[in-house]
Amino acid sequence: MQYYTTSAMAASSSPPDLSKTTKLERYNSYIRRVNSTKLLAASSKLLFRATLFAAVILLLFFTLNSPPLSADNNSGSHHGHIHTTSNFLSSAFYGSGAAWEKQVRHSSTPRRPNGLSVLVTGAAGFVGTHCSLALKKRGDGVLGLDNFNSYYDPSLKRARQSLLTKHQIFIVEGDLNDAELLKKLFDIVPFTHILHLAAQAGVRYAMKNPLSYVNSNIAGFVNLLEVAKNADPQPAIVWASSSSVYGLNTNVPFSEEHRTDQPASLYAATKKAGEEIAHTYNHIYGLSLTGLRFFTVYGPWGRPDMAYFFFTKDILQGKPINVYVTQDDKEVARDFTYIDDIVKGCVGALDTAEKSTGSGGKKRGPAQLRVYNLGNTSPVSVVKLVSILENLLGVKAKKNVIKMPRNGDVPYTHANVSLAYKDFGYKPTTDLSTGLRKFAKWYTSYYGIQSKVKESTNEKNDDS
């Protein structure tokens, strides 16, 4: 517009023609009017869009701040989707509402004198759920953290969450690698302890998705330790290592001073890395750290990726199962450990954990660093496990006995637990038949299966 005016004036060499000037002025004023109308229309469009955007954000904010959904949704894939969204939004929105903060505080507050205030990572997992309930029952404050990933059916995790909600335990939906979210939690609550159970579990899956192990068991753990070391007060940390760190060790029963430098799977290697990382954070920052080497934990609300669980499912559905034997046709065996015994071990470790000595990222003195076996001290072969299940379920299994593939599995585990016994009275009391009966009862009731679990078997005394 400016160009038109200037060039028109510059082109005129004769005396100014007033009628032309007036026309020009009229034209200019017309153009200005048109422009200002356009501007008004554009800005009201912009205003409308901005309002719409703000409304969507507010809607999201309130949706994410509402209390956890009851957990009876059976659609696994949906949960996978929710998980992605809330991870993305967790620190920006989920962790900033007043209602959300109130839930976090309420859940973490102990209800007994000198009660602990524990952040349980992996709270919607198998061991996490049981430990959270046990701690809450005795009056400790418990806040859960879980990313509800879809490694196995997330509807089972939602059902566990529902159980925890009934007991006033709140689970924050977020990822270990979300440092902002973790910091926020420590800003709100001065946790005395972390029970760190979130991990990428499973020995064989490590060949399919190796990076998920690095992401959760190494990066996630370091992220948690970074936040914990900067917290003031620093919490004491008890965390899940694994029997798999013994790898190819043939010295039995496995004792804490045996070698653990021959992992047979990437899973084992990441758990072993966790133990070394724990040493570093203890050494530099004075964090109190206790690693618990769990031996093949089983029981009600268990993990569907574990053999006892999917054997039960397949036996009941009449599907064949693969029973591994070693390359020289020997039976493969595990020191299967019942969940209630593991819970007692976790609580014992928490109760005897000394305080961290540092604060705000600075060490003030030497701190406690411990590692314990938590097993059953009584290995049982997989062949025997299957026969107990057949007996309990009253169904004959279709067994394919095959040589163990090269998948990271080790042939045998057996725990020596005298150290845990000495330090916090750990003493496993549930044999495999008793524990599997409890599992089978839960399984049939949870999945609504008519099959009646036998009240007693003759297996009780021949497990070992």
Ligand SMILES: O=C(O)[C@H]1O[C@H](OP(=O)(O)OP(=O)(O)OC[C@H]2O[C@@H](n3ccc(=O)[nH]c3=O)[C@H](O)[C@@H]2O)[C@H](O)[C@@H](O)[C@H]1O
């Ligand atoms: O103690 C641990 O630290 C680990 O315990 C658990 O690993 P594992 O002891 O390997 O349990 P699990 O997979 O149930 O296999 C049981 C047995 O069945 C055999 N097995 C398995 C599959 C199959 O198809 N056939 C079979 O014979 C198999 O060879 C094995 O002998 C946890 O999953 C792991 O997260 C970790 O915590």
